[in-house]
Amino acid sequence: MDDYELATRNTVEVVTEEELRSVLSQETKRVYAGYEPSGEIHLGHLVTINKLMDLRDAGFDVVVLLADLHAYLNRKGTMEEVGELADYNRRCFEAVGLTGVEFVLGSEFQLSPDYQLDVLRLSQKISLKRATRSMDEVGRQMDNPMVSQMVYPIMQMVDIAHLKVDAAAGGIDQRKIHMLARENLPTIGVKAPLCIHTPILNGLDGKKMSSSQKNYISVADSEEVITKKMKKAFCPPEIEENPVLQVLKYHVFPRAGTVTMQRPEKFGGNREFTSYEEMEGAYAAGDIHPADLKAAVAGGLIEVLEGAREYMNANRPE
Template sequence: MEHSARMALAARNAVEVITREELGELLRTEQHPRVYAGYEPSGKIHLGHVLTINKLIDLKNAGFEVIVLLADLHAYLNEKGSLDEVRQMADMNRACFEALGLEDATYKYGSDYQLEREYVLDVLKLARNTTLARARRSMDEVSRSAKNPQVSQMIYPLMQAVDIARLGVDVAVGGIDQRKIHMLAREGLVKLGYRAPVCIHTPILLGLDGEKMSSSKGNYISVDDTEEQVNAKLKKAFCPEGVVENNPVLEVFRYHIFPRFSSVLIERPEKFGGDVEFESFEALEQAFAERSLHPADLKGAAASYVNEILEPVRERLEEYV
């Protein structure tokens, strides 16, 4: 794959790359650079999580070696359950990720190395170079109790930075809510004698109601939702005719469907124009903006493709029922 194609694939659907120049140089000098994303095992996997999985698949296809950190010790520190509970959840998360297309990634459990002497020593060194205010700011977006955090939650971002060094990766992937932690890593690791990682950030998706995604509202699609649940959720989704800004159904096409399918077929009765096929998200978005594509047809197609994506996950999770 040519450099320009690798670069386009690596940066596709990212809200920012820090920095593009560093990523470009990495792709020029390394045939198989290393990339990682860490996942805190703490509940159901939903399409918001799958966004970073899609990015890892892009990077795998661009020639990267992919490492997935199942951050069980991080989840424990962030009050997501006992060590046994989060380890069991980590195993289930791995099954989901493999079914979504990351079968040949390298999986690491944080507890397998995060208690070793050299790792702990690096965390302590980084703690000496990091103010409490900086650690707290870094954790604000990912902590469930940011107003009254535990000391363990201040250790969390320091460990995440040291993970990057210990795993020997060139690139760190995460949602934009990970930005402050990644910036701490870029600055802090250099002081410890390590390289600053390239950071690729994906957006935070809207909930299906057009509001902030929230577990209390249930305004998201989980990877274990049944076909009927997916159909019902997308049928009710916020999708005003002709409106492309902040449209969660269009986001599903942009971030989940088009990265996995070379073209999308919208099936319609002949009296409504018949079937229509789109070979890019931009073409589909334009048709919707011009109102030549009705929200009901868009939602129906979205449900069909999402169910196709999730079916292997449902089959894999039957092992855990």
């Protein structure tokens, strides 16, 4: 797989592909993704983490922004609370293989006079309506937004400028903010960033993945918990919006070359698959029972996350 294929696999959009090819040709290139500190790093986060590892392997210098100030502005907790979570999340990122990258805590540079002046400069160029609309997918309690949440997207734009990155990576829910950055950063003398967007996956119940609903698998979950959660997962006969197939496509196959489905001989015996497309086709054709699919995906995910469990156990705070 060449660098372009690595950079684009399992994405839903690259803005623009021509810009990506140009950036890939540069001797040095930087990409960043920002994460609000949260209690658990789960399969939703792992989609962009996997993409950052792809981009690292494609030659990018990767910057991970632990966005403590953004979390605070988005009503996710006190600065002390989100600061503690930022440290925990960093260990989670390293545990799943995101190593050899630069971790930056937002509050370490976002309170500087130069940064804040750029925030103010851009705030003069963006209407309240545009700022509100850009937060539709990422804001908390947006039926009654706070002024702090209108500062959030402007800061995200200034992050791109001050981290001096060529590209911004994130879920497709970040698209409106990224497009705002492409439109407005050139007005303060900063090149519009290349934007790489990954899909938003369903929770295990087929609904929106949510920490409050506990419909996710954490990277720190035990083998027993992963097996139990996957066994209960929603797995319709359809391909589209099937959360079990999404785990297979975006988490298991990118990190494990093959998946072995184990079943009794009377049900067809064991079968090995070497690509997601092959396994999806077999499921669509009715050659794989949902229970067998879930068991195979659980086994593949346990294998993929083995290193994370070992790392987290060995690096627990005293």
